[in-house]
Amino acid sequence: MSYRILIVDDSPGMRAVLRRVVDLSGIPVDACLSACNGGAALATLRSERVDLILTDINMPGMGGEELVAELKKDAALREIPVLVISTDATSNRMQRMLEMGAAGYVIKPFQPETLRSEVERVLGEVHVTR
Amino acid sequence: MCYADPLPITGLEEGQPLVRAELRFHGTFSGVFHLDITEEAGRSLATTFLGADEDVPGPQMASVICELTNMICGSMLSALDARADIHLDAPEVVADPAPRSGNALSRPFEIDNGQMAVAIQFN
Numbered sequence: 001m002s003y004r005i006l007i008v009d010d011s012p013g014m015r016a017v018l019r020r021v022v023d024l025s026g027i028p029v030d031a032c033l034s035a036c037n038g039g040a041a042l043a044t045l046r047s048e049r050v051d052l053i054l055t056d057i058n059m060p061g062m063g064g065e066e067l068v069a070e071l072k073k074d075a076a077l078r079e080i081p082v083l084v085i086s087t088d089a090t091s092n093r094m095q096r097m098l099e100m101g102a103a104g105y106v107i108k109p110f111q112p113e114t115l116r117s118e119v120e121r122v123l124g125e126v127h128v129t130r
Numbered sequence: 131m132c133y134a135d136p137l138p139i140t141g142l143e144e145g146q147p148l149v150r151a152e153l154r155f156h157g158t159f160s161g162v163f164h165l166d167i168t169e170e171a172g173r174s175l176a177t178t179f180l181g182a183d184e185d186v187p188g189p190q191m192a193s194v195i196c197e198l199t200n201m202i203c204g205s206m207l208s209a210l211d212a213r214a215d216i217h218l219d220a221p222e223v224v225a226d227p228a229p230r231s232g233n234a235l236s237r238p239f240e241i242d243n244g245q246m247a248v249a250i251q252f253n
Contacts, residue, residue, distance in 0.1 A: 013193040087204025108201050
């Protein structure tokens, strides 16, 4: 099975890095889509099938926390797993995002191996539930 | 991502073209964080970060320096208080970096192809 991944980050450089890590990971990826904030991500999600969302938190416009809240309110989107990738390593923020329904939390800067194993773990859970 | 091995130094050499990114933060702590990096080091870092074969153009370098600023500031503030509630604004490159206030805590480093300094000032 090939997966479709949506990368949500306001930094073009970070989007490029995440895409590169995914490309080099060996995980079968059919499409790697991108959005610059939560609003753009929701627009993409309403027209494209996506198996996993990788999102930053602090973004201009709709941030990652609001994006997760909006996804959980939408019956068509709430099952898509969200992996948060953020510089914010405070326990309050991590706990809040996981309680809201994020599938995982990776702190930037990260080792490519850390991200790869988290993506594999979350996609493995997707695979099992299908 | 990118890996650098910064060595602490006593100060940045004067007269070198610098790129400065600025990030304001609010919440449990509020203030401003600056990253100053010599242009050649910034370009080299951005090229490595993006895995590019050739030097990246200015806007891509600025984007990477802003992301680096975000990461360093986020790490510093989280390390200061792991239970803090902090919001980071989007970092921006400052066109004409002015001398920093004397109240800022600053630390300069030697890195590949140049120098950089981080500085933080709390309100």
